[in-house]
Amino acid sequence: MRTMVFIGTSKSGSSREAIRAAERLGFYTVLFTRRKLNLEQRAEFSDVHELISIDLDDVPSMREKIKQLQKQGKIIEAIVSFVDGLVYTAAVLSEEFCHTDLSKEAILKMEDKIQTRSALQKTPFNMNYAIYKQGSLSFFIEENELTFPLIVKAPHSAGSKDVLKVDRKSEFESCVNKLKQKYPGSPILVEEYIDGPQYLVETLVYQNKVNIVAIIEQEISKEQRFIVTGYSLLAKVEEHLYESLSRAVISIIRMLGMKNGACHLELKFHKNQWKLIEANPRISGGAMNKMIEVAYGINLAEQIIKIAIGEAPSLQKTYKKFVFTQYITLASSGELQLVTGRNRAWRYEGVDDVYIKPKRGTYLHPPLSMGHRYAYVMASSSTKEEAKTIAKAAAKEIHFHLY
Structure with missing residues (x-):
């Protein structure tokens, strides 16, 4: 029985649509989840053929479950995740059990914001940044010649939870101390705050070829956190914008080492240069998969699954x-x-x-x-x-x- 294992999902959005896509492609779908669902809730996951409650941080336990599935005669073709922080784990397990090649080293770099910056060191795509580990914050600011406003990030933060803008030294000290309490022993990434229009670029990489699937302008509310409240998918992009943005995106993805898989980049155009805000080794969550389908007739989640099993994606746009x-x-x-x-x-x-x-x-x-x-x-x-x-x-x- 052709089987695909998913590690984690949301109730709706891109990660859920990926499971539905796998079912349409004829796979027996297995979901590893932290959720413990009652019968009524289980009925909401009719596209999941087998749901296994498990600690998603416990990789040895997941290995044992995968072995059990194989002993039952299920032919697992890929193990995937469309959820923040779990993509690397899925890629490692998929390589181990299914012999897939999903660029796990590149995924690891993207899941850690400090590793992302290090991979792009001495390139124009980084803004000024510094890494705080311990010691005097005043000395850290002075030593690194940091000027406010600044962005303070936990290296593995997701969904804006631990990404904070600070305008003065007292705010900086408060934010760093909060993050150090929340993530003891973890370094803190401190970046220069830059202005400029922000774009999200959805890409699919297959056999080293970077395909730019969609370019989206973002509207961001700057309250207590940076929250994206508006997404404008551009069916047509001015030629000079497309060329400069695509050159930057392809360069960044190659430096990160992605050869097979999906990733989305967020970039700002600042002082005539594209600056990387974030790189994520997956399709954006929420409405993104549906937006791309409405815009172009492409179900990106389905094409990502094809790459996971070694098939070429189909990215022909049926309309715009x-x-x-x-x-x-x-x-x-x-x-x-x-x-x-x-x-x-x-x-x-x-x-x-x-x-x-x-x-x-x-x-x-x-x-x-x-x-x-x-x-x-x-x-x-x-x-x-x-x-x-x-x-x-x-x-x-x-x-x-x-x-």
Whole structure:
């Protein structure tokens, strides 16, 4: 029985759509998850043929489970993850049990922000940065000639949780001390804050060839954290922008050593130079897979699975649309009583998806990470401006009523 093992998933979004894609491709799907689901919750995962509750940090236990699956006669063709922090583990296990080549060294570099910076050392793609380990913070600032504002990051942070902008020395000391308490013994990455338009680039690498699948402009809310609230997928990109951005992306991916697999880069154009903000060894989560499908007719999650089993991806665009996704965050806290406006949002011409994440009774609050975006509206059009206008107008119809 052709089998694919997934390590971790979200209830919705790119990681879940990957499981559905594997099922469509004829695989028996096995999910390793930290979740312990009751029967009602299990029914929500009908595309998962076998669900195994396990500690995803316990690699030896996962090895034993994989061996058990093989003894049952299941032919495991790949072990994959579309979840932050688990992609490397999946690549290691897949190489061990399935003899796949998913560029595990490159994945490891991307999962560690300090290793990413080190791989790009002495290139124009890095902004000024320094690594704090221990000792006087005042001396650290002086020694590294750091000027505020600065960005402070935990090396393995995900979804903006531990990425903080600081404008003065007192904030810097407070943030570093908080991160040191949260991650004892871990170094802290400190970067120069740079302005400029920010783009997300989704790529798929197969046999060393870097394919740029989608270029997305990001709208970022700068409250307590950097939260992306708007994504504008560009069906057409000005030639000079595409050429300079694609050159930078291909150079960065080659320096990181990715030969087979998916990754997305976030970059800013600052003082006539592309600067890497982050590199992640997977497709973006949330609405990204659906956005690309609406824009081009390409199910990127499905193509990533093909690469995992050694097949060539199919990236032919069947059409081209501009797509905008507006995420919804809250300014206040409370227990969710009711969400209204979903049907009104769907009535807008051009709306492709309306997604509400939390259920009644969930405690909601202003965003401290990307996981605290509670809904989105996706719209498409033949123009960038119209797609954006539709999505933003429809999103205004949705209201969260809190206790």
